[in-house]
Amino acid sequence: MTMPNDYPPFSVLMSVYKSDNPNYLDFALKSIEQQTVKPNEIVLVEDGPISQELHEVIKKHTKLFEGNFKNIRLKTNNGLGVALKVGTKYISNQWIARMDSDDYSVPDRFEKQLKIITSQSDISAVGGQVAEFVTNINNVIGYRKVPVEKGLISDFIKWRSPINHPTVMLNKKSLINAGGYLPYGNLEDYFLWARMLSKNMKLYNSNDVLVHMRVDDGMYERRGKLKNIKFFYALRSFMYRNSLINLKEMILGDFIVTVNIIIPGWLRKIIYQRVLHK
Incomplete structure (x- = not known):
C-alpha cells in the first residue's frame, strides 16, 4: 500500500x-x-x-x-x-x-x-x-x-x-x-x-x-452501572497518589461520581445531552 x-x-x-x-x-x-x-x-x-x-x-x-x-x-x-x-x-x-x-x-x-x-x-x-x-x-x-x-x-x-x-x-x-x-x-x-x-x-x-x-438510551444507562463505582473510586485514588489531583479534588470528584451513579437514567440523559455533550 x-x-x-x-x-x-x-x-x-x-x-x-x-x-x-x-x-x-x-x-x-x-x-x-x-x-x-x-x-x-x-x-x-x-x-x-x-x-x-x-x-x-x-x-x-x-x-x-x-x-x-x-x-x-x-x-x-x-x-x-x-x-x-x-x-x-x-x-x-x-x-x-x-x-x-x-x-x-x-x-x-x-x-x-x-x-x-x-x-x-x-x-x-x-x-x-x-x-x-x-x-x-x-x-x-x-x-x-x-x-x-x-x-x-x-x-x-x-x-x-x-x-x-x-x-x-x-x-x-x-x-x-x-x-x-x-x-x-x-x-x-x-x-x-x-x-x-x-x-x-x-x-x-x-x-x-x-x-x-x-x-442510544442504553449508553446513559451503562454510565450508571453500580458495579463501575469501585473502578471510579480506584481511578481517583490512583490519580491522587500520582499527584494528578489533590485531596479536595478527589473528595469532590468521588461525590460527583456517586451522584452520577445513583440518579435515574432519564435525568443522566438530560445532563449529558444539555450540559456535558451539548
Missing part, C-alpha cells in the same frame, strides 16, 4: 462481540477503507463467539481491504480491556488507531492525526472531537468536546476522561510503557490516560471532529 513518505505506517485496532450490529460494523469498516490516508493493517479482535452475520461482514472486508487484515478470535467474552490488550500483541506498526465497531471516522481523520504526529515531537497519543448521532451521521444530537493542549488535558482529567477513546491514535511503545490496556470496568481508557499522564507522556487532541459516534 502506498503512503506519503512523511507519514509513518499505522494499524487500526478494533473489537467486536456478539451483540454488535453487522450493518454498523460494515459502516465502520467502510469508513476506514475510504480514508484519504489508509492504514496498512487492521487488527480486529472477536471478543468471544459472534454471529454468522458478523462473520460475513468481516469476511467481506478481509477481501476488500487493501492491506493486512488480522482477525483474532477469543474463545470467551472478556470485555474491551482484555480484547484490546490481546489485539495490541498482533499490531505490526508503531502507531495504533482505535476504532469502535459502530462508529464512523471522517474521511481525513487519519491524515489529520498523522500531520499532528509528524509536526510535533514525543507525542504518545492524539485524539479528537466527537459528534454524537442517532440513526444517521447527519442527525447530530451533541458533541464530546475535549481540550487540545497537554496543560488543559491535565486539568480536564481531574473530572472527566480527556481523550475520546474511539478517536485516539496511540504510540505503541508509549502504550506498553504505560502498562497497556487493562480490564477496568468501563474505564479502561480513562485509566490509561491517567497512567500515561502520571509518566509525563505527551497527550494531544485535534480541534476537529474526527469520529461520529452512534448513541
